[in-house]
Amino acid sequence: MSLRPPHAAALRAFDYAAALALGATACLGSWWIVPDGVPGIVAMMLGMLVGTLVVLPLFALLNWIMSGFELVMMGMQVAMLAGMGGPMIMGGTPGRVALAGAGVGLVVQLLLHALDRSLHGEVRP
Amino acid sequence: MSGAAGTKDAAVRKWNRAAGALDTKNRGEEMRYGPYKRALFAKARGRTLLVAAGTGIDFRYLPPGLDVAAIDFAPRMLALARKRLGESASPVTLLEADVTALDFPDASFDTVLTSCTFCSVPDPVRGLRELRRVLKDDGRLLMFEHVRVSNPWLGFMMDVMNPLIRRFGPDINRRTADNVRAAGFRIEREFNVYLDMVKLFEAVKDPGWAGSKREEP
Numbered sequence: 569m570s571l572r573p574p575h576a577a578a579l580r581a582f583d584y585a586a587a588l589a590l591g592a593t594a595c596l597g598s599w600w601i602v603p604d605g606v607p608g609i610v611a612m613m614l615g616m617l618v619g620t621l622v623v624l625p626l627f628a629l630l631n632w633i634m635s636g637f638e639l640v641m642m643g644m645q646v647a648m649l650a651g652m653g654g655p656m657i658m659g660g661t662p663g664r665v666a667l668a669g670a671g672v673g674l675v676v677q678l679l680l681h682a683l684d685r686s687l688h689g690e691v692r693p
Numbered sequence: 694m695s696g697a698a699g700t701k702d703a704a705v706r707k708w709n710r711a712a713g714a715l716d717t718k719n720r721g722e723e724m725r726y727g728p729y730k731r732a733l734f735a736k737a738r739g740r741t742l743l744v745a746a747g748t749g750i751d752f753r754y755l756p757p758g759l760d761v762a763a764i765d766f767a768p769r770m771l772a773l774a775r776k777r778l779g780e781s782a783s784p785v786t787l788l789e790a791d792v793t794a795l796d797f798p799d800a801s802f803d804t805v806l807t808s809c810t811f812c813s814v815p816d817p818v819r820g821l822r823e824l825r826r827v828l829k830d831d832g833r834l835l836m837f838e839h840v841r842v843s844n845p846w847l848g849f850m851m852d853v854m855n856p857l858i859r860r861f862g863p864d865i866n867r868r869t870a871d872n873v874r875a876a877g878f879r880i881e882r883e884f885n886v887y888l889d890m891v892k893l894f895e896a897v898k899d900p901g902w903a904g905s906k907r908e909e910p
Binding site for chain 2: 571572573574575579631632633634635636637638639640641644645648680683684687688689690691
């Protein structure tokens with residue numbers, strides 16, 4: 569059955585824009601906050617935590633605008649992965665760091681979109 | 694107070710607190726999943742039990758020709774749902790009730806509807822067994838639910854996040870299909886709405902269920 573909501577394309581575009589924004593925010597936040605000189609694995613773990621925390625206000629706003637499990641699932645992945653990557657960027661400018669984070673968001677959302685397309689519909693026993 | 698009662702009381706308090714903001718928070722979900730709910734609810738027939746009516750946001754999806762009893766265990770939800778009775782195409786009676794201990798007689802409903810219900814019921818299998826009891830032998834259980842995904846990484850993430858999320862909202866890692874079968878239903882149809890996380894289920898009573906033999910005197 570075809571039951572796509574009337575504004576499916578707009579909803580999908582919103583999810584992609586949200587992924588870019590969440591990725592940029594998480595990556596910038598962890599890049600700024602996690603100090604230089606922290607050992608690699610610790611910096612990644614700290615970055616994951618910081619990334620998750622700094623996106624919470626933006627996530628709450630996005631969820632208020634257009635909630636959905638699509639947003640929850642993507643937000644969890646993007647915040648942790650982009651946050652983890654932030655402290656790994658040596659030097660760089662805020663613009664480039666934000667771009668890298670947005671790239672993480674885009675990749676995660678593309679993967680989830682592809683997985684959803686493969687799973688959507690009747691489940692065969 | 695027993696542990697189960699304490700768990701239920703905590704759940705009632707949580708959902709009473711959440712009631713006011715729930716519709717605003719769920720606006721996007723209604724846009725995304727509304728057509729799926731409407732198609733599922735269109736399959737309801739006759740005397741129908743709507744479990745966890747919440748704020749009544751699903752009344753608009755009820756087709757005409759039903760006689761609906763809508764229950765919820767949170768009084769504040771029912772107060773909001775009362776304002777939405779006019780949105781239903783079928784008459785709806787609102788009742789404060791706990792799905793794990795229903796007052797209805799055995800086999801009193803042709804259809805049972807749930808909508809994001811068994812993510813919040815503290816003892817889901819017990820609740821589903823109670824639904825089995827009140828459903829007629831030829832009745833149908835129609836469910837719109839979110840469940841734990843099968844992808845190992847995403848499923849792990851849901852397990853990790855669940856202790857935090859359940860403080861404010863539902864459990865996000867329930868294995869509802871397994872619970873439905875454990876309660877004595879046979880799933881006839883399963884439809885993935887988003888990933889294999891948001892799903893439609895259509896189930897009937899499993900006549901061969903081992904528990905049904907134990908129920909007989």
